[in-house]
Amino acid sequence: MTGGRLVGKIISRYGVKHLHTLCGGHIMEIYEGCADYGVRVVDYRHEQAAVFAADAAGRVSGIPGVAAVTAGPGVMNAVTSVANSWRAQTPMIVIGGQAPIFFRGKGALQEMDHIEVMKPITKWSAQVPDTKSIPDYLSRAFSAAMDGVPGPVYLEMPMDILFNPSDDLEALEYSFRRPECSDKTAREIKEAIKSSKRPVLIIGAQALWSKYKGEIRKICEKLGIPVFLNSFARGSLGKNHPLNFRFCRKQALEKADLVILAGTPLDFRFDYGRQINDEAFLIRLDLDPSELKRNREGRISEVCDPVSALYKVSQIADWQPTTFSEWIKELNSFEESRINKNITEATSDAKPVNPLRLCKELADFIEELGEKVIIVGDGGDIVGSAAYFVKPTHIGGWLDPGPLGTLGVGAPFAIGAKLEKPDYDVFVIFGDGAFGLNGFEYDTAIRLRIPFVGVIGNDAAWTQIKRAQVPMYGRAIATDLDFVRYDKVVEALGGFGSYVEDPQNIRKELEKALNFSRKENKPSVVNVKIGETEFRKGSISM
Numbered sequence: 001m002t003g004g005r006l007v008g009k010i011i012s013r014y015g016v017k018h019l020h021t022l023c024g025g026h027i028m029e030i031y032e033g034c035a036d037y038g039v040r041v042v043d044y045r046h047e048q049a050a051v052f053a054a055d056a057a058g059r060v061s062g063i064p065g066v067a068a069v070t071a072g073p074g075v076m077n078a079v080t081s082v083a084n085s086w087r088a089q090t091p092m093i094v095i096g097g098q099a100p101i102f103f104r105g106k107g108a109l110q111e112m113d114h115i116e117v118m119k120p121i122t123k124w125s126a127q128v129p130d131t132k133s134i135p136d137y138l139s140r141a142f143s144a145a146m147d148g149v150p151g152p153v154y155l156e157m158p159m160d161i162l163f164n165p166s167d168d169l170e171a172l173e174y175s176f177r178r179p180e181c182s183d184k185t186a187r188e189i190k191e192a193i194k195s196s197k198r199p200v201l202i203i204g205a206q207a208l209w210s211k212y213k214g215e216i217r218k219i220c221e222k223l224g225i226p227v228f229l230n231s232f233a234r235g236s237l238g239k240n241h242p243l244n245f246r247f248c249r250k251q252a253l254e255k256a257d258l259v260i261l262a263g264t265p266l267d268f269r270f271d272y273g274r275q276i277n278d279e280a281f282l283i284r285l286d287l288d289p290s291e292l293k294r295n296r297e298g299r300i301s302e303v304c305d306p307v308s309a310l311y312k313v314s315q316i317a318d319w320q321p322t323t324f325s326e327w328i329k330e331l332n333s334f335e336e337s338r339i340n341k342n343i344t345e346a347t348s349d350a351k352p353v354n355p356l357r358l359c360k361e362l363a364d365f366i367e368e369l370g371e372k373v374i375i376v377g378d379g380g381d382i383v384g385s386a387a388y389f390v391k392p393t394h395i396g397g398w399l400d401p402g403p404l405g406t407l408g409v410g411a412p413f414a415i416g417a418k419l420e421k422p423d424y425d426v427f428v429i430f431g432d433g434a435f436g437l438n439g440f441e442y443d444t445a446i447r448l449r450i451p452f453v454g455v456i457g458n459d460a461a462w463t464q465i466k467r468a469q470v471p472m473y474g475r476a477i478a479t480d481l482d483f484v485r486y487d488k489v490v491e492a493l494g495g496f497g498s499y500v501e502d503p504q505n506i507r508k509e510l511e512k513a514l515n516f517s518r519k520e521n522k523p524s525v526v527n528v529k530i531g532e533t534e535f536r537k538g539s540i541s542m
Helices: 001-012 028-036 047-061 072-087 116-119 131-146 159-163 183-195 207-208 213-223 249-255 268-273 289-293 305-315 326-348 356-368 383-388 412-418 432-438 441-447 463-472 487-493 503-520
Strands: 020-021 039-043 065-069 091-100 125-129 152-158 200-205 227-229 258-262 281-286 299-304 372-379 427-432 453-458 496-500 524-528
Touching: 001 131, 001 159, 020 028, 020 047, 020 207, 020 412, 028 039, 028 131, 028 453, 039 299, 047 065, 047 072, 047 091, 047 289, 065 072, 091 116, 091 227, 116 152, 116 427, 116 441, 125 131, 125 356, 125 453, 131 152, 131 159, 131 503, 183 258, 183 305, 200 213, 200 305, 200 356, 207 305, 207 496, 213 289, 213 305, 227 268, 249 326, 249 427, 258 305, 258 453, 281 289, 281 305, 289 299, 299 326, 305 463, 326 356, 356 372, 356 383, 356 427, 356 453, 356 503, 372 383, 383 427, 383 463, 412 427, 412 432, 412 453, 427 432, 427 503, 432 453, 432 463, 441 487, 453 487, 453 503, 487 496, 496 503, 503 524
Parallel strands: 020 039, 020 065, 065 091, 091 152, 125 152, 200 227, 200 258, 258 281, 281 299, 372 427, 427 453, 453 524, 496 524
Antiparallel strands: none
């Protein structure tokens, strides 16, 4: 037994099935432990991708994903992924290598102070002091990652600590706590809903970590309130639930007399709270106490698992589910108006392909596959459009980077998700710009036989920025790309690639891609040349 083998043994006991990594001399003893104790070592082409994949693994499995990266540039390449996890509130453990302690300060290879770099973007950042402390530090790391607001943890393990002989120590128990809503607050929320005429419920990312997440559909049906699902909560009500609205959030918030934010921050996505009617009775439920006063304070607020509050309210609700039927009918009119407005573009035969046509074709194709589908969004403009059309079937069925807006998550998220849910079909919606960041992780998926289907909306531009840039300045600088044959890149790596210019061929090529991935256990990509749409005109990108 060594320190590295002890790491493999302990994370296996904690239920971790995969270690995401890019090889390095400082950490290779951990690989031996993982191999000995049944943890698959999955190696990537960039540390950023390895840590993105660990993030996705945690979201899908409910157990913190684990990545190991070597010292110096290995840890620094992981910083963006850790920061993304920090903003997205996802649990993850990153183990970083370091030069041996006896070389500290002497200028060893790749030596630097990683702890201070990671402190601002982790819940806990520490160096394991000796080999016998590995069980204690791993237990504390898993507890910290899951306790309260989930988030990333950085543990540094110097090379001598990993290679030193060790007693065969056992894993320690780890625990975490998420506060539940008080009965008093639940009663106050119930009375506020009863007094309202036009309530709106917005459920956000924190729902993914609630022990009540499987009850969300029943909760919403009992409350009878119009619901908007944000971030990881998408899919909580299934595909076509009558209470789940998607196209009319702006109108709903402008007219609402009561708004419940359940694990949803008032950030740029809600214009920092200014989208909500000034006179609306605001209720804020969040695991993060600092969020409850940010930008706009609620009339009722509590630090708690937000779904626990909704569950308690649903248990004491004493109104009929049809109470808000007139309000729902009004919102349905907004919803239908927006859908009808978009139907022309979504059924257009124009070439290049209208982006909405691509989104609708993909949404229709995925909808026919049933419940076992996970969708990853990696891009700006095309993902913003696709999010309105694709319908995740379950909570955890939609993965996007979160509020940091990091590009390059697509292939790594797909790999991490597919490894945890091998019987699910995984799709990635790429922008052509985003594909360029970690598209080479197709090599990882092909080499390790991890199948998924990528769809690229290729408009040869960084459109989310260009859309604002050209009206503002009258020209485009640094926002033009080219109609690159990314499909040929994937083909050269050994996967399936196809190129589509005619909208009539989208469905056929999606079928080919999925059939290839299922049969060959390798990823595929459908590269679609798209034109422009006014669908997201005026959308902000900052």
